[in-house]
Amino acid sequence: MELLYEGKAKKVYATDIKNVLRIEYKNSATAFNGVKKDVIEGKGILNNLFSSYFFDLLRKEGIESHFLQKISDTEQLVTQVTIIPLEVIVRNVAAGTLAKRIGVEEGHIMKFPVIELCYKRDDLGDPMLNDDHIIALDIATFDELKELKQKALRINEVLIAYFKNFNLDLIDFKIEFGKTADGEILLADEVSPDTCRLWDATTKQKFDKDVFRRDIAPLRETYQALADKLGIS
Numbered sequence: 068m069e070l071l072y073e074g075k076a077k078k079v080y081a082t083d084i085k086n087v088l089r090i091e092y093k094n095s096a097t098a099f100n101g102v103k104k105d106v107i108e109g110k111g112i113l114n115n116l117f118s119s120y121f122f123d124l125l126r127k128e129g130i131e132s133h134f135l136q137k138i139s140d141t142e143q144l145v146t147q148v149t150i151i152p153l154e155v156i157v158r159n160v161a162a163g164t165l166a167k168r169i170g171v172e173e174g175h176i177m178k179f180p181v182i183e184l185c186y187k188r189d190d191l192g193d194p195m196l197n198d199d200h201i202i203a204l205d206i207a208t209f210d211e212l213k214e215l216k217q218k219a220l221r222i223n224e225v226l227i228a229y230f231k232n233f234n235l236d237l238i239d240f241k242i243e244f245g246k247t248a249d250g251e252i253l254l255a256d257e258v259s260p261d262t263c264r265l266w267d268a269t270t271k272q273k274f275d276k277d278v279f280r281r282d283i284a285p286l287r288e289t290y291q292a293l294a295d296k297l298g299i300s
């Protein structure tokens with residue numbers, strides 16, 4: 068079937084079912100807008116596993132997504148959506164670019180979850196936008212933006228509570244949303260350790276892509292250890 072789109076971590080194919088696409092999780096790992104990259108055997112399998120599991124978990128909590136079914140080790144079927152070109156980031160603890168940008172220490176606990184919205188434009192380095200930019204430039208309407216933020220905060224609550232069971236702190240994460248043919252807004256893209264930060268609450272050990280970004284530990288072994296910890300297989 069026709070390849071519709073190839074991103075850094077996934078390929079998207081057409082299917083013969085109306086409004087249904089097939090996503091293949093790749094073995095490539097990238098960071099810093101593709102400046103650092105590697106091929107990591109087994110990464111696609113692990114991220115398909117995580118993402119399918121988290122989409123299921125979120126659906127059980129009433130959060131709908133594009134996810135339909137895991138159909139192989141590296142593939143899933145999803146509802147076709149038009150991606151809203153925003154990276155919706157939720158931060159519970161300062162880390163990464165926030166810590167760097169404003170000179171606050173990594174690990175500083177935020178008084179409340181902070182949402183950042185970045186324009187999905189690799190060629191521009193995904194610049195941060197404010198609400199006015201988004202509405203004035205027709206990237207999303209006022210009501211859509213409100214919905215995205217509400218959904219992001221609800222997802223944050225569900226995931227924080229889930230990871231707490233395994234003594235893991237959800238530091239931050241990035242999600243994307245898409246619009247269906249009927250105009251419904253669904254969580255899309257992926258939910259995996261590629262797109263969040265997870266620290267052991269006691270030791271602060273990292274179980275996310277920072278191990279690759281910062282050359283701390285091998286990525287596949289780290290993701291496998293996370294899958295084992297969560298009992299996902």
Ligand code: TMP
Pocket residue numbers: 156162163164165239240241261262263264
């Ligand atoms: P940051 O601190 O690098 O801005 O990242 C914030 C969160 O967003 C972190 O959990 C990693 C995730 N993220 C992505 O999933 N994709 C990206 O392209 C970037 C920059 C961050």
Ligand code: ASP
Pocket residue numbers: 075096097098099100101102261276280
């Ligand atoms: N996803 C981005 C990249 O592939 C950035 C990151 O996750 O650090 O370069």
